[in-house]
Amino acid sequence: MGYYLQNTFDHDAVSFRLINDYPSRPGKGIRPALCLAACGLLGGNILNALNTATTIEFLHNAFLIKDDLVDGSVYRRHDVTLNRKYGFELAMNTGDALNVLGMTPLFDNLKELGVQKSLQIIREIHRMAAKSVEGQCMELSWVKSNKLDLTPDDYYLMAERKTCWYTCITPCRTGAIIGARSIKASDLESITGFARSIGLGFQIRDDVLNLVASFENYGKEINGDIREGKRTLMLIHLLRSCSDDERDRIGRKLSKSRMKKTNEEVEFIRRAMDRYGSIDASIRVAQGFGSRARKTLERSGWAKEARWKEFFIELTGYLVEREM
Numbered sequence: 170m171g172y173y174l175q176n177t178f179d180h181d182a183v184s185f186r187l188i189n190d191y192p193s194r195p196g197k198g199i200r201p202a203l204c205l206a207a208c209g210l211l212g213g214n215i216l217n218a219l220n221t222a223t224t225i226e227f228l229h230n231a232f233l234i235k236d237d238l239v240d241g242s243v244y245r246r247h248d249v250t251l252n253r254k255y256g257f258e259l260a261m262n263t264g265d266a267l268n269v270l271g272m273t274p275l276f277d278n279l280k281e282l283g284v285q286k287s288l289q290i291i292r293e294i295h296r297m298a299a300k301s302v303e304g305q306c307m308e309l310s311w312v313k314s315n316k317l318d319l320t321p322d323d324y325y326l327m328a329e330r331k332t333c334w335y336t337c338i339t340p341c342r343t344g345a346i347i348g349a350r351s352i353k354a355s356d357l358e359s360i361t362g363f364a365r366s367i368g369l370g371f372q373i374r375d376d377v378l379n380l381v382a383s384f385e386n387y388g389k390e391i392n393g394d395i396r397e398g399k400r401t402l403m404l405i406h407l408l409r410s411c412s413d414d415e416r417d418r419i420g421r422k423l424s425k426s427r428m429k430k431t432n433e434e435v436e437f438i439r440r441a442m443d444r445y446g447s448i449d450a451s452i453r454v455a456q457g458f459g460s461r462a463r464k465t466l467e468r469s470g471w472a473k474e475a476r477w478k479e480f481f482i483e484l485t486g487y488l489v490e491r492e493m
Contacts, residue, residue, distance in 0.1 A: 173223065173273055187255060187263045188270070191230040194246035199371075199488070201226045203340035206484075207360070210477040213348025217281055220274035221290055221343045227271030228294075229335065232301065234264035239309065240397050241427050247388040282347060290343050297339035304331025312398040315424045317416060319405050321454070325369060327400075333368030340364075345471070356471040363465040370458035370489035373451055376401040378493070380439065380448060386493040395435050398423045402454060406447040407438070415441065459489035 201222035208218035236242070237250040238260055244250060252260040275294065278287040307327040311319065341364040345352055378387050379394045380403065394401050408416055419441065422434040442448055462485045472478045 173227075173270060184263075184266065187251070187259060188266050190251060190254070190263070191233055191245065191267075192226070194248060196246060198226070199484075200229050200336055200340045202484070203337060203364075204344040206477050206480050207341040207344025208348035209344075210472055210474055210481065211345050211348035211352070212350075212473045213344075215348075218344050218347045220277045220281070221347060222340070223274040224271050224294065225335070225340055225343070227267050227274075228298070231264045231267035231271060232335065234260055234267065236305075238264070239305075240393075242390065242393060242397075244384070244389045286346060289346055293339055293343050293346070297334045300330045300334035304328070304334075307331070308399065311400045315398070315420060316400065317408050317420050317423075319400055319408070321402060321405060324400065324402050324405055328369055328372045329365055332372040333365050336371060337364040337368035349471075352471070356469075359465065359469060360471065363462055363469070366458045366462035366465065367485055367488060370455045370462065370485070373402050373455035373458070374489050374491060376403060377448060377451055377455070378491075380442070382492065388493070392435050392439055395438050396427050396430050398427070402451045403442050403447040404438070406450050407442050407445050410445040410447065411441065455489045459485050 204222040204225055205215040205218050209215045233245060234251050237245055238252050238257065242250050243253060248254075250260075251263060254260075255263075272294075275287065275291055278290060282290070304327050308331060310316075311327075338361055341360050342357060345357065345360050349356075376394060376399075379389065379401075380392060382391065384391055390396070395404070408419065411419065419438055422430065422438060425434070463482055466472055466478060466481055466485075472481075
């Protein structure tokens with residue numbers, strides 16, 4: 170990423186400092202790692218996937234900035250969010266710059282992958298962006314309309330679109346396309362199902378950590394999802410488990426904007442989740458998705474390289490059990 174930043178922006182310019190802010194903070198690097206590993210898994214040279222992995226990470230950081238702006242978030246990766254640090258206008262401009270900059274490495278794919286694969290990767294990235302926008306719109310509309318009658322399947326569909334496609338599915342699909350000499354449509358769909366399970370387990374675990382982790386480990390505001398009114402699997406479980414009177418009371422608290430929710434109201438919802446076992450139930454669901462992903466991988470015919478197969482098995486366990 171540094172290569173593209175340094176070759177596009179003056180190192181001493183304000184724009185460089187802003188655009189480099191989120192990418193330079195400590196992160197997990199899950200998305201580029203999945204892209205590179207999927208390339209290796211299907212027998213390819215992982216160096217051929219570096220450009221695509223870089224694009225995916227650039228776009229991830231752009232999405233984070235937009236998420237923080239929309240949610241009014243305070244912390245990201247153990248520091249204040251870009252909007253809190255530099256203001257709304259500069260944060261918005263930085264997100265746009267990362268989106269544009271993120272497409273640059275895809276042009277360099279032409280000389281390494283050829284026209285056909287390069288265009289296929291671009292189509293995959295385009296599909297990912299469309300899915301992510303759909304998922305974000307779903308979630309925001311639920312909060313705006315204060316929807317209280319969602320089901321777990323509603324959540325899975327939203328999370329698949331908002332999170333799975335850009336976090337796991339597209340990194341795995343693009344890596345597989347790059348790594349394989351040619352890939353059957355059925356194998357690509359199997360990889361999609363595998364990555365969807367990883368992504369859902371990852372997102373549910375992330376939602377759980379927002380409630381139970383420490384700031385030191387998590388790096389973001391604890392209970393922030395409740396304050397923002399996000400329809401996590403835990404909240405959906407709570408709303409489907411509690412009495413009608415409790416649901417009405419919770420609904421009134423959720424209808425308030427982030428700034429108008431009191432600490433007491435947030436704590437009321439959080440304690441209700443404990444009382445109805447919503448967190449433990451969601452942890453079991455995340456673990457179930459992790460188990461499903463491992464079974465898909467073990468039965469697959471497309472996982473050719475044993476060391477990368479083992480990497481995916483270990484990473485799947487980490488993503489659904491992690492503490493940070």
